[in-house]
Amino acid sequence: MRLVIARCSVDYLGRLTAHLPLATRLLVVKNDGSVLVHSDGGSYKPLNWMSPPCTLVEVEPTPEEAEAGATACWIVQNAKSDDRLRVQLHEVLHEHSHDLGVDPGLVKDGVEAHLQKLLAEHIHTLGEGWTLVRREFMTAIGPVDILCKDASGATVAVEIKRRGEIDGVEQLTRYLELLNRDPLLAPVTGIFAAQEIKPQARTLATDRGIRCVTLDYDALRGIDDIESRLF
Template structure:
């Protein structure tokens, strides 16, 4: 990854036109070719960016740019469209490159990982006759948390979250669309399981034929037997 802090202006041309006036910003060039322009604010979201596939070239500024104090230019061209990013560097304050190596990917936090393990162990929580196929069932767009079969032998994909929101429903929807293309698995239904499911997520899931299940983490751990409670 290349990290540059510079006083710069940025123009985006293509499907839309956007201009960032001269200011000090953080520029990131990643190994996948993406280029991101950040300010010191706005949380994680860049002010502007170019996603791969794209190529970046460092070119000499035009005569007019030189007159304006530009000392260097980056031209970032998308490979599949006319979208182009032109970064005009007026002053480079920092420029360094770092090899970050291979990223191991996102590791789920302890509770969500335990939820997955516990639900796989007690798959009957989803209903009588359910049986486990496997955890972390890999697909071309990522792993499904749990794949199982219901009492009738139909394949069921389970997406697990601590807090179930709309993004989780969308993620499960994408998995279901892909899995149902496989004649060896189809028809595949979905279960959206979480400790807490937001009302909007529940409405969206049920509208798409996805069953929602609220999980009792303590009961799954065996520390709290829900059937024997008075309240």
């Protein structure tokens, strides 16, 4: 991971345009190719970013940029579209690179881990004729909770959360993007499963073609007999 604190301006060009005027910011370049631009506020969200796959090339600033004070320029180009970031560096205040190694991934809490185990054991609850491929299917960016096949034999990736929020949908989206590059698996669709799914997360998932499933923990455990409920 490369961390750069610099006075810079940033322009995002592509499906839309956005401009960040000159200010001191944190630039994060990850080994997966992603580039994030942070300010000293706004919580964890970057001001702008480019998701992998993308490439970063450092070039000389144009005469106009140099006249305005830029000493270097980063061009971050998305590999699948015309979207790109142009970062004009005016002054680098700090720079450090460090290899973080392989991340073990998020350790799920007891409920999420148990939900994953129960759903894998009862994968037919997602649909008749569905079959389990495996739990914790490893990818280059972490394990997919459940990889399974639907009744037609198509591959489905399932992300399980106790509480389904936007971050979980984003996580599943990254997995799907990676899995769909594998010709042996593609096309891969997604299911976002949780005991509770926030409306914003459901909207985002639906927009991305991801099916949302609300999990009944007690029913999966076999404690709650759904057929005998009065209401």
